[in-house]
Amino acid sequence: MVHFAWRCNIGKKAKIMCKVKFVSEFDALEVVTNELKSKLTLVFSRLKSIEKxxxxxxxxxxxxxxxxxxxxxxxxxxxxxxxxxxxxxxxxDLEEESMYHVWELQELEALADANLKSDYGCSMTGLYDLVAIIMHKGADADAGHYISFMKKSVFHAKLGDGLTFDKDDGKVLVFPREKLGMIDGGGEDASAYVLLYRSKPLA
Incomplete structure (x- = not known):
């Protein structure tokens, strides 16, 4: 994301005051080669139906x-x-949630392309979850304030992804997920500057 640009009228870098929309789940299927897309599509489609x-x-x-x-x-x-x-x-009757996870993981692993499975770190689905954000607050590119957000599940999977941690000068606060739409820019207030995505796990 580019939030700073050189402004000739003032002779310095400045923050770009426009909104830059971003997603909490990035779908890479539209930007990969057709060959890779064919290897990802089966698992991608099944994972989306499982989430539904x-x-x-x-x-x-x-x-x-x-x-x-x-x-x-x-x-x-x-x-x-x-x-x-x-x-x-x-x-x-609904089974225990843990049982569904076991069955789903087995099904998705069976659908995954063998070549992708052998490529350590490769995404099996083409889907990526937003797990952390670095924000900038202020109008000046060489000043202002940086704040970071991170999903709880990055370090503690059992805590879930409903909320994110807000780390600001050593203080750790809770940031509601529904407020992500308020940090897409448009002014001097805090806005997303760096987005970190992680490959979505199979289960």
Whole structure:
């Protein structure tokens, strides 16, 4: 990303005051060769469908939790009839999430191209997750303030990716993921300057 340029009217480098949109997931399939694209497409497509399935499963689990809490409440049994009927309509039992991860990983590894699997560090999917951002605050290219953000899961996978760490002068704060759209530039305020992406794992 280029956020600084030489301004002839003031005789120095200055911050480019325009928005530069960026994505939290980078899809490289459109910029690779056709040969590489053919090797990535199967795993890419299946991984995207698995992520969609995960989103649906999450909704069902969340809904089931609400229903079960309603059933265990202190309401009289007759008032829980509708809740019990709703719970009985859940399509089948959901397995433990860890079991899905095992099955999905096996399936994706079977789909992965053998040559790519033997190339250490190579992306199997062509997908990359945004894991860290360096931001610049201020208008002057030779001054201002730099702040870094990093996903919790970069060092602690079990913590998840819902929030990022904000490291500013030794202080570690929590930065909500939904606010990423506020750091795409457009003024002197803090804006993304360097984006770091990591190859998306199979599972």
């Amino acid at each position: 399935e995960h989103a649906e499963q999450w909704k069902v689990r969340k809904w089931m939790k609400v229903v079960q809490e309603a059933l265990s409440s202190s309401k009289p049994a007759e008032e829980n009839t509708d809740v019990e009927m709703a719970l009985s309509e859940v399509p089948g």
